Amino acid sequence: MSADPALRREIPDATVARLPEYLRTLSRLAEDGVLSVSSEELAAEVGVRSAQLRKDLSHLGSYGVRGVGYDVETLALEISRALGLTEDWPVAIVGMGNLGHALASYSGFVTKGFRIVGLYDDDPALVGERVVGVVIRPLAELTAHHAVDPIAIGVIATPAPAAQAVCDALVGAGISSILNFAPAVLSVPDGVDVRRVDLSTELQILAFHAQRKSLAAGHLRSAVAAP
Amino acid sequence: MSADPALRREIPDATVARLPEYLRTLSRLAEDGVLSVSSEELAAEVGVRSAQLRKDLSHLGSYGVRGVGYDVETLALEISRALGLTEDWPVAIVGMGNLGHALASYSGFVTKGFRIVGLYDDDPALVGERVVGVVIRPLAELTAHHAVDPIAIGVIATPAPAAQAVCDALVGAGISSILNFAPAVLSVPDGVDVRRVDLSTELQILAFHAQRKSLAAGHLRSAVAAP
DNA sequence: AGACGTTTGTGAACCCATGCACAAAGTTGA
DNA sequence: TCAACTTTGTGCATGGGTTCACAAACGTCT
Secondary structure (H helix, E strand, C coil), X not given: CCCCHHHHCCCCHHHHHHHHXXXXXXXXXXXXXXXXXXXXXXXHHHCCCHHHHHHHHHCCCCCEECCCEEEHHHHHHHHHHHHCCCCCEEEEEXXXXXXXXXXXXXXXXXXXXXXXXXXXXXXXXXXXXXXXXXXXXXXXXXXXXXHHCCCCEEEECCCHHHHHHHHHHHHHHCCCEEEECCCCCCCCCCCCEEEECCHHHHHHHHHHHHHHHHHHHHHHHHHHHCC | CCCCHHHHCCCCHHHHHHHHHHHHHHXXXXXXXXXXXXXXHHHHHHCCCHXXXXXXXXXXXXXXXXXCEEEHHHHHHHHHHHHCCCCCEEEEEECCCHHHHHHHCCHHHHHCCEEEEEEECCCCCCCCCEECCEEEECHHHHHHHHHHCCCCEXXXXXXXXXXXXXXXXXXXHCCCEEEECCCCCCCCCCCCEEEXXXXXXXXXXXXXXXXXXXXXXXHHHHHHHCC
């Protein structure tokens, strides 16, 4: 029987989405030599309510000490474990244009838990180029590569029209975790996880709120001008 | 009195987050010459339930025709209006490393509603370089630039340690919508919107689910081996 | 050893979001 | 003109997530 609540219980999606932020903050605190934090302090640092933080952490198990707080190192380790970052995840990036290059050389990549093992692009001008020590290869070689040196996560950094074909190739090779930067909705079979990161969606959401603010200001002015 | 429900009512955040996807799909359909869609068809295309789509759209007003569906062009226009994309939003990017370059030349940027009016970096090696027709300038010039040619949205593409200082500069200049690509939590005064896009958070969430899948497979195997 | 102050972990209440199911409203065809 | 069919818009129930508030648990100090 597994004694680890992280394995027994289901951790809510909303909690999982916050765990990386907790982990990042704990790592920073550890670097600063902080040994222990209360839920109040950590929550303030991360920008959430302390009750939420405690409830989130309770899903992993009981790693706090009442009257004291949480041991920074221990908690960081437990969150790492829950997220599966105690092992390294091999990542492949498909599409080595501007974005692909930026992602490959992104420092956050190498820091913890992730390792780039493959870079792919079908543009002959890019094939053969070496980025962060990995050679760019044509997409057709992905399946063979995956068979020898398994890839856990595929990152799609191609233009939107190519995204579905690339996705099919990744899924066909047996990769079941995909991070999609292309502005396209991917259809995948059950059991495959896709997360999308989309710049223009985020900009549009900001535009909505910006518009709301400027409209509110406008109403304020007209209310003053003609009440 | 305003007759537009988009201005009267509050649109839920969850709905706002989906509107860009609806808009993107509608634009694609319009390009393909499709004139009308039912909620069922559009929902299938986007990957949501039709009831959710209808409820989302109902927050903007009543633009469908019962027994027929939605006029593609009209609906796209109304969503654009709701999001505030009928006008162009001037955007500035701070931090012109790999990511900044990738963002500046990202096609999705120019497509609709957004226009890059400023690129900033304090690295002397980058200042003066021209990207997509805009010259990179030192951050110190931002306030003066904003006073002459207002910036609506600031994008932070710097390393994490610089992010808060850059954010303070943006807010100080009077910019109240910020898109943050740095893995750092920004503290801002009330009235300033910050959205964060973080690669490593997304990867970690994928890792969590990948781990869950591989653990499930492991349990399955051990259940078969020792029932 | 025992009382006091602090902080966790969690039951319970609230709030928002999703999904169902159907009446209202429109179109089409006879 | 009227009946049959289609699809929207929405009231209602359900479920998750967030927040409150407090008892239980721990360290500390006398």
